Amino acid sequence: MLARGFSVLRCFRTGEHELPLSEIARRADMPKATAHRIIAELVDEGMLERSEKGLRLGVALFMLGARVPRQLKFRDLAFPYAERLHQLTRGSAFIFISDAFGPDAALVDAVRRRFGPDAGPGVEGETWASAEAANRVLHAFAVREAEGKTTGEETRVRHQGFAAVRSTTGTLGVATPVLTASGTAMGALAVAGPHTRLEVGRAASHLRAACNAVSRGLHRTPELVPVQ
Numbered sequence: 001m002l003a004r005g006f007s008v009l010r011c012f013r014t015g016e017h018e019l020p021l022s023e024i025a026r027r028a029d030m031p032k033a034t035a036h037r038i039i040a041e042l043v044d045e046g047m048l049e050r051s052e053k054g055l056r057l058g059v060a061l062f063m064l065g066a067r068v069p070r071q072l073k074f075r076d077l078a079f080p081y082a083e084r085l086h087q088l089t090r091g092s093a094f095i096f097i098s099d100a101f102g103p104d105a106a107l108v109d110a111v112r113r114r115f116g117p118d119a120g121p122g123v124e125g126e127t128w129a130s131a132e133a134a135n136r137v138l139h140a141f142a143v144r145e146a147e148g149k150t151t152g153e154e155t156r157v158r159h160q161g162f163a164a165v166r167s168t169t170g171t172l173g174v175a176t177p178v179l180t181a182s183g184t185a186m187g188a189l190a191v192a193g194p195h196t197r198l199e200v201g202r203a204a205s206h207l208r209a210a211c212n213a214v215s216r217g218l219h220r221t222p223e224l225v226p227v228q
Helices: 002-009 021-028 032-044 059-065 069-089 123-140 152-160 200-219
Strands: 048-051 054-057 092-098 105-111 163-166 171-179 185-194
Touching: 002 021, 002 032, 021 032, 021 054, 032 048, 069 092, 069 105, 069 185, 069 200, 092 123, 105 123, 123 152, 123 163, 123 171, 123 185, 171 200, 185 200
Parallel strands: none
Antiparallel strands: 048 054, 092 105, 092 185, 163 171, 171 185
């Protein structure tokens, strides 16, 4: 039952605020009746909340996640560099940590640029582009290239050291990995903004410098790195 509850919670992806019951059941690969029963228990515990279009993650889940020590320490280590990236690129800067169940990007914090009438893509567009770029980076560095398990795209990202994603709305997201001493990615830093203002090479250069500094901090703080 606990595993099924987690499978329901993990149906929500980056940028998805609400999901209907039918879609949760499909993604969790369980009958609607079973999903309905599990969801009812999660709602009672505050892990999920009912909304106009279905269900959304609850405040109790956020409060529990906010207590995770590795996330808090990683955020404290990376945030000054995110602020600097925001100043250097004039884009929004994001801190991601690798999901404990796989190399997916979980947003930890962000330093967002100010939006005005001519500011270009909005908050959701920048969050999506940065998360997509971070996902590509984390997947590319999740497995060592020597093991021969990387795809062509992952090999390309590993060799260039960053991933860049451009959305249909003109938002550009660029991300680089924060590496552990073993060369795998524990997290990523990313910047995002209008493609007319954010230059990939310059952004990647600033991101590499920031991630290298955070990586050195990780090496001095081994308790932040999960035991494999």
